[in-house]
Amino acid sequence: MIPEEQLADDYRRLQENYRQLQEDHEQLNQMFENMGLGYEEALNLYDKAVESSRMKSVFIQQISHEIRTPLNILSGFAQILTSGMELDDAMKQEVTQGIADNTQRITSLVNKMLELAEASSDTAIACEDDVPVVMIPAQAVDESRITMSPHLNFDMQIAPEAEMTMMHTNLQQATRALVLLLDNAMKFTHPAEAHGGATAVTEKATVVLSVTLLPISPDTSQADEQEGQQLCMTVEDTGIGVPEEEAEHIFDEFVQLDDYYDGTGIGLTVARSIARRLGGDIVLDTSYQGGARFVYTLPI
Numbered sequence: 001m002i003p004e005e006q007l008a009d010d011y012r013r014l015q016e017n018y019r020q021l022q023e024d025h026e027q028l029n030q031m032f033e034n035m036g037l038g039y040e041e042a043l044n045l046y047d048k049a050v051e052s053s054r055m056k057s058v059f060i061q062q063i064s065h066e067i068r069t070p071l072n073i074l075s076g077f078a079q080i081l082t083s084g085m086e087l088d089d090a091m092k093q094e095v096t097q098g099i100a101d102n103t104q105r106i107t108s109l110v111n112k113m114l115e116l117a118e119a120s121s122d123t124a125i126a127c128e129d130d131v132p133v134v135m136i137p138a139q140a141v142d143e144s145r146i147t148m149s150p151h152l153n154f155d156m157q158i159a160p161e162a163e164m165t166m167m168h169t170n171l172q173q174a175t176r177a178l179v180l181l182l183d184n185a186m187k188f189t190h191p192a193e194a195h196g197g198a199t200a201v202t203e204k205a206t207v208v209l210s211v212t213l214l215p216i217s218p219d220t221s222q223a224d225e226q227e228g229q230q231l232c233m234t235v236e237d238t239g240i241g242v243p244e245e246e247a248e249h250i251f252d253e254f255v256q257l258d259d260y261y262d263g264t265g266i267g268l269t270v271a272r273s274i275a276r277r278l279g280g281d282i283v284l285d286t287s288y289q290g291g292a293r294f295v296y297t298l299p300i
Contacts, residue, residue, distance in 0.1 A: 066109055070102035115176075116253070116266045119273035127278065129171040133162045133231055133300075136171065137211050140178035146207065149186050153204045159212035167231060167300045173274050174298060177282065180271040181235045181294050182209070188292065189239035205291075210234040216299070229300045230280070238291040247284045271296075 077095050080087070087095070137156060141147060146154050189205035214232045242250055251272050253265070272282045280298035 067106060070105045073098060073102045112266060112270070115270045119253070119266070119270050121273070121277070123277065124279070125170050125173050125274065125277045127169045130166055130168050131171050133165045133167050133213075134158060134211065136169075136174050136178060136231070136298075137209055137233060139171070139175045140182060141209070143175065144179045144182040144186070146182045146186055151190050151204055152186065153206045154209075155206070156209045157211065159210075161213050162211050162231070165213060165229075165231075165300065167298070169278060169298060174278060177271040177274040177278075178233060178235075178296060180267045181233075181282070181296060182207070184267055184271075184294070185235050185237040185239065185292070189237050205238045207235065207237045210236070213300070214297070231298045231300060233296045233298075234285075234293060235296070236288065236291070236293040241289070241291050242284055244286045247286050250284065251282075 077099050080095060137158070141154075141156060146152065185207045189207060210233070212232050212234075213229050216228050216230050251268050253269050268282075275282045275296055275298065278298055280296065282294055282296045285293040285295050
């Protein structure tokens, strides 16, 4: 049986701890009020900070893996070349192609890291190119190599009014944002990748790139029709889709909604940053239910 004096001491300690908790709670409330935040709002911000920290840790692990893999492959090729082994033409071609592919893979990762560093910037991107509207989707399709994806049926649809229109933009950056959207579509329409390559492709997925012109506002007069138009490029796929409640979250840094898929979780972040710094935007069309549909707009 616990002595009465010990129970009294334990009770006094509990009371003291409770008073201390109350004081800490009041201090936190006062701090939140000084910051213009409610208690629940502050807790939500704290949860987001914790989640952001977790995602950054996952991102670092993914980047380490993404870089280590091609480096190991390059190391293997280097050992083959320095071993004095006689190589036939087929093997030489395989080694050469492997070195080129994995060097490009590392370069791409480094470029993504540099792009991510700029993604949080509000600085407008200089627009110094006067180019046909159709040049942006044409170059993006070529750079993404989406037409070579064996698991996809790809279709590009260009409205007649877009074919003859010129625009003032930054061609390289405008194209880069669209490449990232096409990369995203290729990635999340690949059934085998979601299961470690174990699933055979029995039916091809579909990606459609639509290019058209839209008015910036419904009350635009015909006198300033060119200034009142915007280029609209829609990337629509039949992949895994995005839940409506995640429509904004997916544009945050390091977000990966499905851990089965490889990647860094920064492609959409960079793409939207580029679009906005060019005076446009990228949004997810939540009304589309057949997969995912991203709408990319730029001012003409």
